Amino acid sequence: MGAEALERLNRGKAPGAQVQWVETLTWSKEHKVERYRLGNGLTLLLLVDHGAPVFSYQTWFSVGSRHERPGKTGLAHLFEHLMFNESKHLPKGEFDRKLEECGAESNAATWVDWTYYHENVPSDRLKLVVDLEAERMAHLVLREPQVTSEKEVVSNERRQRVEDDVDGSVAELLYKTAFQRHGYGWPTIGWMEDIQNFSTKDCEDFYRTYYAPNNATIVVVGDVDREELLSRVQRRYGAMEAAEIPVEDVRPEPPQTEERVVEVEKPTEVEKIAVGYRGPALGDADHVPLSVLNEILFGGRASRVHRAMVQEAEAAVDCRGWVSTFRDPGLYDITATARPGIRAEALLAILDRELGKVVEAPVDRTELERAKARMELSALHGMESCDGRAEQIGFYEVVTGDPVGALARLTPLRRVTVTDLLRVARRYLVKEARSVILVRAALARREAPLEGSVEDVTGERQISL
Secondary structure (H helix, E strand, O other): OOHHHHHHHHOOOOHHHOEEEEEEEEOOOOOEEEEEEEOOOOEEEEEEOOOOOEEEEEEEEOOOHHHOOOOOOOHHHHHHHHOOOOEOOEOOOHHHHHHHHOOOEEEEEEOOOOEEEEEEEEHHHHHHHHHHHHHHHHOEOOOHHHHHHHHHHHHHHHHHHHHOOHHHHHHHHHHHHHOOOOHHHOOOOOOHHHHHHOOHHHHHHHHHHHOOHHHEEEEEEEOOOHHHHHHHHHHHHOOOOOOOOOOOOOOOOOOOOOOEEEEEEEOOOOOEEEEEEEOOOOOOOOHHHHHHHHHHHHOOOOOHHHHHHHHHOOOEEEEEEEEOOOOOOOEEEEEEEEOOOOOHHHHHHHHHHHHHHHHHOOOOHHHHHHHHHHHHHHHHHOOOOHHHHHHHHHHHHHHHOOOOHHHHOHHHHHHOOHHHHHHHHHHHOOHHHEEEEEEEEHHHHHHOOOOOOHHHHHOOOOOOO
């Protein structure tokens, strides 16, 4: 946007509503990401694309479960629910009704580093979506009935997704075991006791602190008029006051020098394992090569671990690996579910054998190139739509500070070598620095003893833990 247009836009406006162009970043040959900032600290990231008469409007807040503290876990997630309730000028349900009437889609998500709200909207409804999002950022109603009602909704969600779900409870236990100091150790949904003890004042304090313009990034991708968008954002958000965002009291996780093994019995008919190796932060140079190594090990039916564990040994019904995409160092998170009668130790032994191979010797170059090609295709496919691009822009902005990080990541991906994979394998696949959850099958134990063992499945000796 030209200087004259910005000067015209800012004429007579209060300091907090002044719009400043910050930078323009290349997204592709045809598209740019423009960064603007209001005087009150609100950031706007814009990618104009007139290819279809729709746009995606997303609001990202730099607050997630890591910003909470013991005794108050789950507040960030609770707000994901509260934000769809009543506001000063909109009765409960009116926000959703107005969007549904114009054919828009809306939703929200919370995780460890962020919370975001998103709408996919016809291009002629820009005013509506700006008005709605500005209204709930500034004028959310937080009274006892609303807070109590949503606390019960979240409590039931926790029962369904964690306490009554084997995989959910095991994942929670893995992160609790691996992170004993950092906020990544408590669940995004929060501990049940904390959820039930939230007060209305807790919610009010959280809202006034973190749902402020200087802690928010609006991402708009699609068929919009630049000057109209800036004018409407300026008009609706410019009067909001910046908040004093607390200094985050990050407590880095100390080095882990001994393997942590937890055995737990769950109401399931088969055994499972969950393994967490220390992993790099998303912005770390090691994240890309470790992700490529994970693709070789777990990426589909032809991957090494799937082939060894599911197809050849017939010990598991599924297995997966994921390198966490967190702002701070996270986990290389691996899970597997055994076939009936197979012990968790058998899965762990097969996993150790396959991981040992990539630690001891380089992978095949053809295998590497296939993995890189699959990952690049998947990344590009996820950025074909307006909402896909907006999500990647907002996510990388909040987590790494680089709104075009999703595309920038393709360059180091293409450069990953066999040597890089050998280096990250030896750096991160360290048994002494991992956490292991062995899930025992309570239902199977009642019916008949488990017959599978490590020796039965792999031909190797029984390990002791």
